Amino acid sequence: MIELLRQMELIRAFEEMAEQLYVRGLIHGTMHLSIGQEACAVGAIAALEPRDFILSTHRGHGHCIAKGADVRRMMAEFMGKETGYCRGRGGSMHIADVEGGNLGANGIVAGGLPIAAGVGLSLKMQGRREICMAFFGDGAANEGAFHEALNSAAIWRLPIVFFCENNQYAMSMSVREAFPGIDISARAAAYNIPGITIDGNDLLAVYDAVSVAAQRARAGHGPTLIEAKTYRWRGHSKSDRNLYRTQEEIEQWKARDPIARFRRLLIDEGILDAGRAAELTQAVKAEIAEAVAFAEASPEPDPASMEDEVYA
Amino acid sequence: MTAYVQSTPTGTPPATRELSYAEAIREALRQEMRRDPRVFLLGEDIGVYGGAFGVTGDLVHEFGKERVRDTPISEQAIAGMAIGAAITGLRPVAEIQFSDFITLSADQLVNQAAKMRFMFGGKISVPLVLRTPAGSGTGAAAQHSQSLEAWFAHIPGLKVVVPATPHDAKGLLIAAIRDPNPVIVFEHKLLYRTKGPVPEALYAEPLGQALVRRPGKHLTIIAYSVMVGRALAAAEHIAQEGIDAEVIDVRTLRPLDEATLVASVCKTGRVLIVHEAVRTGGFGGEIAARLAESEAFDFLDAPIRRLAGREVPIPYNRTLERSAVPQVEDIVAAARALAQE
Ligand SMILES: Cc1ncc(C[n+]2csc(CCOP(=O)(O)OP(=O)(O)O)c2C)c(N)n1
Numbered sequence A: 001m002i003e004l005l006r007q008m009e010l011i012r013a014f015e016e017m018a019e020q021l022y023v024r025g026l027i028h029g030t031m032h033l034s035i036g037q038e039a040c041a042v043g044a045i046a047a048l049e050p051r052d053f054i055l056s057t058h059r060g061h062g063h064c065i066a067k068g069a070d071v072r073r074m075m076a077e078f079m080g081k082e083t084g085y086c087r088g089r090g091g092s093m094h095i096a097d098v099e100g101g102n103l104g105a106n107g108i109v110a111g112g113l114p115i116a117a118g119v120g121l122s123l124k125m126q127g128r129r130e131i132c133m134a135f136f137g138d139g140a141a142n143e144g145a146f147h148e149a150l151n152s153a154a155i156w157r158l159p160i161v162f163f164c165e166n167n168q169y170a171m172s173m174s175v176r177e178a179f180p181g182i183d184i185s186a187r188a189a190a191y192n193i194p195g196i197t198i199d200g201n202d203l204l205a206v207y208d209a210v211s212v213a214a215q216r217a218r219a220g221h222g223p224t225l226i227e228a229k230t231y232r233w234r235g236h237s238k239s240d241r242n243l244y245r246t247q248e249e250i251e252q253w254k255a256r257d258p259i260a261r262f263r264r265l266l267i268d269e270g271i272l273d274a275g276r277a278a279e280l281t282q283a284v285k286a287e288i289a290e291a292v293a294f295a296e297a298s299p300e301p302d303p304a305s306m307e308d309e310v311y312a
Numbered sequence B: 001m002t003a004y005v006q007s008t009p010t011g012t013p014p015a016t017r018e019l020s021y022a023e024a025i026r027e028a029l030r031q032e033m034r035r036d037p038r039v040f041l042l043g044e045d046i047g048v049y050g051g052a053f054g055v056t057g058d059l060v061h062e063f064g065k066e067r068v069r070d071t072p073i074s075e076q077a078i079a080g081m082a083i084g085a086a087i088t089g090l091r092p093v094a095e096i097q098f099s100d101f102i103t104l105s106a107d108q109l110v111n112q113a114a115k116m117r118f119m120f121g122g123k124i125s126v127p128l129v130l131r132t133p134a135g136s137g138t139g140a141a142a143q144h145s146q147s148l149e150a151w152f153a154h155i156p157g158l159k160v161v162v163p164a165t166p167h168d169a170k171g172l173l174i175a176a177i178r179d180p181n182p183v184i185v186f187e188h189k190l191l192y193r194t195k196g197p198v199p200e201a202l203y204a205e206p207l208g209q210a211l212v213r214r215p216g217k218h219l220t221i222i223a224y225s226v227m228v229g230r231a232l233a234a235a236e237h238i239a240q241e242g243i244d245a246e247v248i249d250v251r252t253l254r255p256l257d258e259a260t261l262v263a264s265v266c267k268t269g270r271v272l273i274v275h276e277a278v279r280t281g282g283f284g285g286e287i288a289a290r291l292a293e294s295e296a297f298d299f300l301d302a303p304i305r306r307l308a309g310r311e312v313p314i315p316y317n318r319t320l321e322r323s324a325v326p327q328v329e330d331i332v333a334a335a336r337a338l339a340q341e
Helices: A002-023 A038-044 A059-067 A071-078 A114-123 A144-155 A184-191 A203-218 A247-253 A258-269 A274-297 A303-309 B023-033 B060-068 B075-086 B099-119 B149-153 B166-178 B226-239 B258-268 B285-295 B295-299 B318-324 B328-339
Strands: A052-054 A132-137 A162-166 A195-199 A224-227 B016-020 B037-044 B069-070 B091-095 B129-134 B160-161 B183-188 B195-199 B211-214 B219-223 B245-249 B252-254 B272-276 B306-308
Touching: A002 A038, A002 A071, A002 A195, A002 A203, A002 A224, A002 A258, A002 A274, A002 B016, A038 A059, A038 A132, A038 A162, A038 A203, A038 A224, A038 A258, A038 B166, A038 B195, A052 A114, A059 A071, A059 B183, A071 A274, A114 A132, A114 A162, A114 B075, A114 B183, A144 A162, A144 A184, A162 A184, A162 A203, A184 A195, A184 B129, A195 A258, A195 B016, A203 A224, A203 A258, A247 B211, A274 B149, B016 B023, B023 B037, B023 B060, B023 B166, B023 B195, B037 B060, B060 B069, B075 B099, B075 B129, B075 B160, B091 B219, B099 B149, B099 B183, B099 B318, B099 B328, B129 B166, B149 B195, B149 B252, B149 B285, B160 B166, B166 B183, B166 B195, B166 B258, B211 B226, B211 B258, B219 B252, B219 B328, B226 B245, B245 B258, B245 B318, B272 B285, B272 B328, B285 B295, B285 B306, B306 B328
Parallel strands: A052 A132, A132 A162, A162 A224, A195 A224, B037 B069, B037 B091, B091 B129, B129 B183, B160 B183, B219 B245, B219 B272, B272 B306
Antiparallel strands: B016 B195, B160 B252, B211 B245
16 A cells, blocks of 8 residues: 555656756656646556556656656656667657556557557457556547547457546547547447446545456456546646646645545555655655666767667 | 478479469468467458458468457557557458558558657567558549558558569568568559469568569669569560560568669669659659669669659549559550660
């Protein structure tokens, strides 16, 4: 339990640091922060087994960390260094940790969903017991790829958990405008698979829902569509001026911070005391500081090696 | 490798016999599926229907519905699932029923399959094959007759194969299946029924090697896919007039065997590039530029010429359709004119 809190804190600290480094020009490109959504990544992946696969999204830092990635190599990747997970070729939007079972973030909204169907198909055809979880946003649920992937997974009962992080907005497009007044999970009915909407800021609710779905997938009963209602505190990416939502709305959701909520629960239950909690936060900060130092000290990739990995 | 050569009733199998291009592809699939349990097929109507062009025929009866998997009409999912399967231990051969529908798979091919290895720092490979029928000549009109190979040859990370004969259709497909990268094989619809000698044994033709189909002295005709046969017919025709044309079959657009093309043009001093796709942005432009940048430039006795499809969608009317893309007589005329320049 304390480990789950630590992971959420690590994600938060990692992203806050990444944001600072971005502002200081040490990280370039664009960046999509998942601050406020940590319970989804941590709760969902905690319900998987270590050898299971995930596919992630452009907002995938949390998924990567929760899947066990080393934050030093992640930070190095964000700074474009040779020691990064992708040797500086991927950056934040394409980070993958193949050995750890993270088959990659994706710069294309819903791009990972058909691939997840293929991973599920492959696992099933090989008779393997691993399963695959595909993360995606509410916006992705309106891409054709969503339909093609869910339908294929449903007809062949593939071992997949489709995990929708409904953070209320696809850039500026709110779910109120983008969906015809339904829960996204209701679409599961069209594929004759279970669909469930949960509180994505409640770590235990996420864990429980994914546990059921994972068990179902592993038993050969096919996919589940989980919709976790959550919220991103920051703008969509670094260019967002927040013109589409109010400060009040943001504050309301901040009051439902998944980390503070889980910490309070652990303290109330006597699992953690305030002193331990403070120590934990300090340890996480130190880990991030070390990651930054590692990344800064790491070498740049050699342009001469650039074409090495276009083809196998 | 010889384990799967089937014996004929007389006992001793001939090493080579005539097969159609479609049969040669089916044989490649069958032999590779027998050899490697990781190979499987997925696509629309490839199972009991046997494929829209009959290519997959009866494979479902030997390998079952798991390994010859009929999919819903979901081109994006077909390509994406091939990727997912390829990165987790299988060797998928996906089919897109007409290459025109590859537009619906384009994201998965261009943004996912092609880039995954590079973006992930070399930590993954994507050994998938996507087969698809291309080209005009069947009266299927604008949305079922295009030649889009140049689009994909433009993308680093993809390989693009354009076989012209049954022999190559088999050998290049086997190489594609064994290749650790995503490979797109454009099969020409008009070639499916053409026949030619095909060895029974399993053999892989290397990707990235062009072939001199007909040696000649006076000019080089560079072609691929259906245009190879037309170029050869044109070469025979002008040979009677004393013009000796060398015909080269490019066979794979990416990787491109520039050396064979350059060597031929250095020898003949004249080059005509022929393809069915429209000229604008067509792969012939790339070949022309490579030749112009190479040592062949100094050997040129005339400007590099291109003969390509007209700048129109493929029309329905047969006469219009025929005149929209190069025919033997067009190649004859272009080659003759070039020889006299
Ligand atoms: C196919 C595609 N269309 C548009 C974009 C630009 N884009 C990037 S993220 C995004 C919003 C995605 O929203 P959602 O799926 O809800 O995920 P979230 O950002 O909320 O996590 C958009 C429009 C893209 N990257 N890919």
